[in-house]
Amino acid sequence: MQKQGLPWAEVRSNLQKRSISLEDIKAWRKSEASANRPSGYKDFCLNYDFCQTCLGEGVTINDNGIGFKIIGMDGDIQLFEQCPVCEGSGRAGGPYVQKKK
Numbered sequence: 166m167q168k169q170g171l172p173w174a175e176v177r178s179n180l181q182k183r184s185i186s187l188e189d190i191k192a193w194r195k196s197e198a199s200a201n202r203p204s205g206y207k208d209f210c211l212n213y214d215f216c217q218t219c220l221g222e223g224v225t226i227n228d229n230g231i232g233f234k235i236i237g238m239d240g241d242i243q244l245f246e247q248c249p250v251c252e253g254s255g256r257a258g259g260p261y262v263q264k265k266k
């Protein structure tokens with residue numbers, strides 16, 4: 166796998182904007198939980214067609230699930246890894262996934 170670090174603004178440049186707020190996510194989880202259906206954030210991502218690997222963030226997440234993985238430094242600038250699955254789009258079924266090599 167090719168590793169290429171990108172500054173924050175750039176690593177997020179392919180990300181497709183979400184129109185879902187934190188409140189929407191909370192409300193969805195609450196209603197799913199009360200209906201006894203899976204209500205984790207991963208389930209939410211699945212339901213809303215977000216990338217399961219980066220959870221719709223377009224950036225590789227740390228192995229412990231907290232924060233984003235920093236794979237290098239450019240001077241003082243932290244470099245992040247674009248999600249290799251969705252290529253930074255944050256979407257599970259977007260055009261980025263379909264043109265996969």
Ligand SMILES: [Zn+2]
Pocket residue numbers: 216217218219220221222223224248249250251252253254255256
């Ligand atoms: Zn992804």
